[in-house]
Amino acid sequence: MHSCSTIFFGAVIIRIVAASKWVDCAAGTNYYVCAANGFRGCCSVDACNTAWCPDAGLPPPPPGTGNPGGFPYPGQCAAGKQYYVCASNGFAGCCSIDACNADWCPDAGSPPPPPGTGKPSTRLPPAGPGYSTLSTVVGGAPPPTSTPPPGPPVPSAQCTAALPSSISHAPVGPRPTDCPAGSTGKEVWGPTVYSVWHDQPQREGNASSVIIISQDYDNNKITNKRDAVLVFPVPKGAKNCAVRARTLGQGQNFGYYNHAAFVYKHMHLNGRSFKDAVGAAATWEKVKAVVGKEAGQSDMTAWAERTIPQEYSNSKVECAEDTAVLVSLMEFSYEGTLVLGNGNGTLPGSPGAYKPEHGFYLTYDC
Structure with missing residues (x-):
């Protein structure tokens, strides 16, 4: 395993040091670091696209009480510096050296914060044995227009609390109802996402809006493979369906480790709803029975170097x-x-709409 994972977020390099690639979150939850609202911790929903994680049970902390601050967009670190968030020493900021492999960034001009002072290190689980997977998502959505009420920082222990598997099958919707004959290029955004684990075929993940796919490679074989199932609601009469993806130039939850090349595979539901096809639980044991051949390929590895929105693939x-x-x-x-x-054009918990749409979407004709 690696002692330092380099993950790209909106052309800003963020390094997170851990004993291995993942932070130990309870089943059905992922670890988020959110610029939009300051949340850091494990959550069963996309904490960066809501006002606050509902699992935490606490309002966001006010500025200066553990909030690491907004992550800079490209160019906001001075020339010769990169942005680091370090579990090893609690440093968060721009630095001219690898701050995560040093006691502290010398540019900061101050020593590391002591434990328990509410600095970023108190809200990021420490490096050390016992942590298995690091699932870090940086939210780049615009901050909410209203100031949330103050509250204490979320303790890192909350990440390992046993959280219920609350959503087996979220509603797939809203379902488009119109499909006028002859119309083309209609779009469906915001798929429901289910994670499935090949090595844990009976494990059930919560429905989500975030795609996390991963794999290890040990002893010349793929291990610990995690795939994502995307479910799009489509109206009756739709034809020429194709899955695509769009990434923004900045302000999007995105990260990769080593590579971001992936394949799409058909799923044969034979006219059934997704729930009817796989049963009560979205597990690999159930899902693999309806997985078909490859439908297409795409690669987002170069996204970190892009400064404008990008379109990926057109897989029927x-x-x-x-x-x-x-x-x-x-x-x-x-x-x-x-x-x-994935974003369907709205930001839950905030007034107004957050445009444009991003992530995976489906197009169809009528």
Whole structure:
């Protein structure tokens, strides 16, 4: 395992030091670091695209009480510096050296914060044995217009609390109802996402809006493979369905480790809803029975160097009222991880709309 993972977020390099690639979150939750609201911790929903994680039970902390501050967009670190968030010493900021492999960034001009002072280190689980997977998502959505009420920082112990598997099957919707004959290029954004684990075929993950796909490579074989199932609600009469993806130039939940090349695979639901096709639990044991051949490929590895929105792939898939597709990392002879948030044009918990849409979407004709 690696002692330092380099993950790219919006052309800003953020390094997070841990004993291995992941932070130990309870089943069905992922670890988030959110610029939009200051949340850091494990959550069963996309904490960066809500006002605050509902699992935490606490309002966001006011400025200066553990909030690491906004992550800079490209160019906001001075020339010769990069942005680091370090579990090893609690440093968060721009630095001219690798701050995560030093006692502290010398540019900061101050010693590391002592434990328990509310600095970023108190809200990021410490490096050390016992942590298995680091699932870090940086939210780049605009900050909310209203100031949230003050509250204490979320203790890192909350990440390991046993949280219920609360959502087996979230509603797939809202389902488009109009499909006028002859119309083309209609879009469905915001798929429901389910994670499935090949090595844990009976494990059930919560429905989510964030895609996390990953794999390890040990003893010349792929291990610990995690795929994502995307479910799109499609109206009756739809045809020529295709899955695409769009990334923004900045302000999007995105990260990868080693590579971000992936494949789409057909899922044959045979006219059934996704829930009827896989049963009560979205597990690999159930899902693999309806997975078909490869539908297409795409690669987001170069996203960190892009400063404008990008479109990826145009993979034709079977049209159905629940159109489902499996997304899986290409099986190279090394490990990898891809994290991608989906947005359907709204930011829950904030007034107004957050445009433009981003992530995976489906197009269809009528």
